[in-house]
Amino acid sequence: MTALEPTAETNLLKPARGTVPSPLRVSTMDELEYGTVVLRFGRDLPSGTSKVYCRGITVKVPTGRSGADLTVEPSLITTAVSKVEGEAQGWEWNVDRDTTDPNEAVFSFVPDTTAVFDGTWAVSFTLSGIEVNPSIGTVDLDIEETTSTTGEEGSYERRTGKVQVKKGNDEFFFRSLHPRTTVIERGVTVDLLWDAPADNRIVYTMYYRGADGKEATDSNQANFANQVWKSPALNDNANFTLKATLDGQDYFLTTYLTVNNPNIVVNTLRAGGDATFDGDVTATASGKSVRIRQLRGNGVVPLQISNSTELDSGCNLTVGGTLTSTGLATANGGLTVKSDKALSAGAVTASGLITANNGLTVKSDQTLTAGVITASGLITANNGLTVKSDKTLSAGEVTIANGKFLSVTKIKSTVGSPIELQNSISQTAGSLTTAGGVTATGAIKSDGKAVILAGDSVSLESLYFTGKFLNGSGKQSHSDNSNVSGPAAFYRAYDGASKFKIAHR
Incomplete structure (x- = not known):
């Protein structure tokens, strides 16, 4: 039997508990297991209390098949009380039992006289022959006492507390942490499974890397039901460590999960060979750059820049093709x-x-x-x-x-160079104004007619006499129609004869 353990309940008589074996072993289909529970009262009194007067103590045992129940056969339980001496210790303690309630067996321990506990003596109640049910777990035994600190009539009160009794087996195991599926896609959750007893005494804690890159934990026991834990959505490869704590002892399992097409966050990335990106490559942090020695398309589709591209001052863009x-x-x-x-x-x-x-x-x-x-x-x-x-x-x-x-x-x-127009110029409207000269190797026309330029030679035709020209091709004298001679001869007497037009250059 293990050493009696004090409890920390609010009743005046603090019970200490012991079990044989410890923990109680659960029954199996092949073999029934029996155990003993011992409760000791009187050694541990509240601080500042010198005496506790007691008229009775009741122990309630939950019955059934669950992990929170102790037995399915309360009628098999036997009781015993340790030996006491004298009136102050109650002369003799009597035991009364009630197993009519299918959910609870009640054991009442009552002394012949009021027992006075002063910390110098104790009384122990033993429940033995307990056929432990097959479910692993922790059982709460409710304690009810009728006590007083003065012993005066009218000062007695009913005070309650509890002690816990653990049930387990000798075959604890903790192994095989693994994902439900071996193919894990990015952005989905995954179930992690492991092998362990269905023992509600086991406390689980999962350790993993959170989305912010820091360690995250989950110790909500409801998330570990039936030895299954669901991860958050995974975007990167991840390591998981599961801790199981039983009776103060820690056990650990670790597994590593590989995610298809993960989102990877790195400080420095160096590729010794080719790097192929089927998706986008983004560098958006302020002050950060993507440094590339040579930028090319994929060999089939030309390189496409979808947004504005800005070159810093002093930088050049050189394109070998188009x-x-x-x-x-x-x-x-x-x-x-x-x-x-x-x-x-x-x-x-x-x-x-x-x-x-x-x-x-x-x-x-x-x-x-x-x-x-x-x-x-x-x-x-x-x-x-x-x-x-x-x-x-x-x-x-x-x-x-x-x-x-x-x-x-x-x-x-x-x-230092003039403007040179090598072809014809056709002006359909407006005017052409130049502050300098105009030089043309061909003809210059206005409204379809030639423009006389400096140094041009022209023939003047009489408007009156068609086909008659101002004669004289040199300095010699010529005669006009009146036979008057001079360097240039003009028709006289006719008003129209003195009017000429330019026939040609």
């Missing part, structure tokens, strides 16, 4: 396209220089906005090209599509 932007491309420093490359974009905005060494094409529904554009090749603007008043367009060749217009406020050549 850079296509369906949205806005902004270059605050400048944009340079190599001579054998092309720039194709939804909209390009640059506060600095745009240099296109080969050519620059802006789609019909898109816009190019820039501080300075320099192109040694072709600039094609299918929708329109606008250069702000404080900006400059410098290009190898600018082609305006048929039906489109080039609208400018000023046209200025490079320093």
Whole structure:
């Protein structure tokens, strides 16, 4: 029998409990188990209490088949009282039993005279021959006493308390912590199972890593029913440690779960070979960067940048092939396209220089906005090209599509060189004003008629005499129609004869 253990209830006579065996062993289908419970009263009195006067003590035993019941056969229980001496110890203690209630057996221990407990002696009640039921658990034995601290009539009260009796077996085991399924998808929960007795004395605690990366625990015993525990939704591989505590002894099991396609949070990630991402790669923390030496598409589909892309000042973007932007491309420093490359974009905005060494094409529904554009090749603007008043367009060749217009406020050549127009110019409206001279290698016409330029030679035809010209091709004298000779001869006498038109140059 184990040493008697004091309890900490509110009754005046603190009982100490002992069992044989300890804990009581539960019965099985193959073998019935019997046990003994001993309760000792009188040695442990409340602080400040010198004597306790007692007229009786009652012990109530729960009966049935559950873990909270002690036995299904209360009638088999036998009782005994330890030997006492003298009137102060009650002369003799009598036992009365009542097993008529199927849920509870009541044992009353009553002395012949009022027993006076002063801490120097004790009385023990023994319940033996207990056929322990087959369910592991802890049984509460209710204690009721009729006591007084003075012994005066009218001072006795009924006070209650309890003691606990544990039931178990000699075959405790704790093993095989494992998931219900071996394939665990990201974002789902998983059931963890293990083998252990159905013993409500066992206290479980699960340790695991929480979503915040810190250790989390679960000690709610309702979550461990039937040796099954449900995890939170798993997004990453996880380690779980299950602790079982029985009679002050701790036991541990650990398992590691691998999650399909986990969400991994790391401090530093280094790949010695290729790294393939079927989903998005995101770096959104403030002040953080994704550093890539070479950026390429997957070899079939071109590299696509879906949001605005910003290059820091002093940084360059070099594209070996074609850079296509369906949205806005902004270059605050400048944009340079190599001579054998092309720039194709939804909209390009640059506060600095745009240099296109080969050519620059802006789609019909898109816009190019820039501080300075320099192109040694072709600039094609299918929708329109606008250069702000404080900006400059410098290009190898600018082609305006048929039906489109080039609208400018000023046209200025490079320093020291005139503006050269190599083809015909057709002006449909307005006027052409120049602060300097106009040089043309071909004819200049206004309303379909030739414009006389300095140094041109012309023939003057008489409006009156068709086919008659102002004669004289040198300094010699000529005669007019009146035979008057001079360096130039004019018709006289007829008003219309002195009017001429330019026949040709």
